[in-house]
Amino acid sequence: MSQSATPPQQPQPQPEAQAQPQAPAQPQPVDGNPYAQQPGAVPSPAPNAPYTPPAPQRNTLVLGLLTAVAAALVAAGVYGFVIGTTKHEIGWAAVGVGFVIGLAAGRLGGRNPVLPAFSAVLALGSVYLGQLIGDAMLIADEYGVNFSKVFFDHFSVVQDAWKADSDPLTFVFFAIAAFAAFSGAKKAAL
Numbered sequence: 001m002s003q004s005a006t007p008p009q010q011p012q013p014q015p016e017a018q019a020q021p022q023a024p025a026q027p028q029p030v031d032g033n034p035y036a037q038q039p040g041a042v043p044s045p046a047p048n049a050p051y052t053p054p055a056p057q058r059n060t061l062v063l064g065l066l067t068a069v070a071a072a073l074v075a076a077g078v079y080g081f082v083i084g085t086t087k088h089e090i091g092w093a094a095v096g097v098g099f100v101i102g103l104a105a106g107r108l109g110g111r112n113p114v115l116p117a118f119s120a121v122l123a124l125g126s127v128y129l130g131q132l133i134g135d136a137m138l139i140a141d142e143y144g145v146n147f148s149k150v151f152f153d154h155f156s157v158v159q160d161a162w163k164a165d166s167d168p169l170t171f172v173f174f175a176i177a178a179f180a181a182f183s184g185a186k187k188a189a190l
Contacts, residue, residue: 060108060109060110060112061109061110061112061114061115063108063109064104064105064106064108064109064110064112064115065105065109065114065115065118067104067105067107067108067109068101068102068104068105068109068115068118068119068122068185069122070104071100071101071103071104071105072097072101072122072123072125072126073126073129074100075096075097075100075101075126075130076097076125076126076127076129076130076133077130077133078093078097078130079093079094079096079097079126079127079130079131079133079134080129080130080131080132080133080134080136080137081133081134081137082130082134083130083131083133083134083135083137083138084133084134084136084137084138084141085137087138089131089134089169089170089173091172091173091176094127094173094174094176094177094180095176095177095180096180097123097126097127097130097177097180097181098119098120098123098126098127098176098177098178098179098180098181098182098184099180099181099184100184101119101122101123101126101181101184101185102116102119102120102123102180102181102182102183102184102185102186102187102188103184103185103188105118105119105122105181105185105188106119106184106185106186106187106188106189107188107189109185109189110189111189112189115185115189116181116182116183116185116186117182119181119182119184119185120178120179120181120182121178122181123177123178123180123181124174124177124178126177127173127174127177128174131162131170132151132158132159132162133151135158135161135162135165136150136151136158138161139154139157139158139161
């Protein structure tokens with residue numbers, strides 16, 4: 001007995017009962033990467049294109065150091081002005097001094113490991129200078145003389161006043177500013 005094979009049947013077109021909206025055609029993945037053709041995706045290089053290394057990073061250590069010094073001087077002046085006008089040392093201002101110095105060094109200096117430590121040292125000097133400026137402003141107000149005369153002509157008097165006014169909290173502000181500068185430089189580095 002022989003069995004007869006049934007001929008293959010052609011699929012019959014099905015009438016569309018409901019028209020389904022078609023989504024716009026999505027580009028097909030390239031090399032198995034479903035994100036390769038996505039809008040905003042970085043195009044892959046041609047398969048036979050020669051390798052071009054990324055551009056070398058500029059050495060911005062000097063720029064970071066100079067910017068940090070400039071930021072330290074400006075921050076010291078602002079901190080001294082705050083102390084002179086409020087007649088108080090303010091902790092958040094010391095944090096701001098350190099952070100501004102670290103931010104300036106890290107943004108323009110990059111990831112150089114020297115910058116956070118240098119920023120911390122600059123923050124110590126900036127807070128000290130700011131406290132001296134504040135004391136000079138207070139002395140100038142008390143005696144009714146010009147600030148520059150007190151600060152530049154009688155600097156030893158200003159330092160003696162700072163020594164007499166300093167307490168443990170003064171040195172806490174130094175530590176806070178140094179920490180803020182160190183961490184700010186590390187976080188701001190590009």
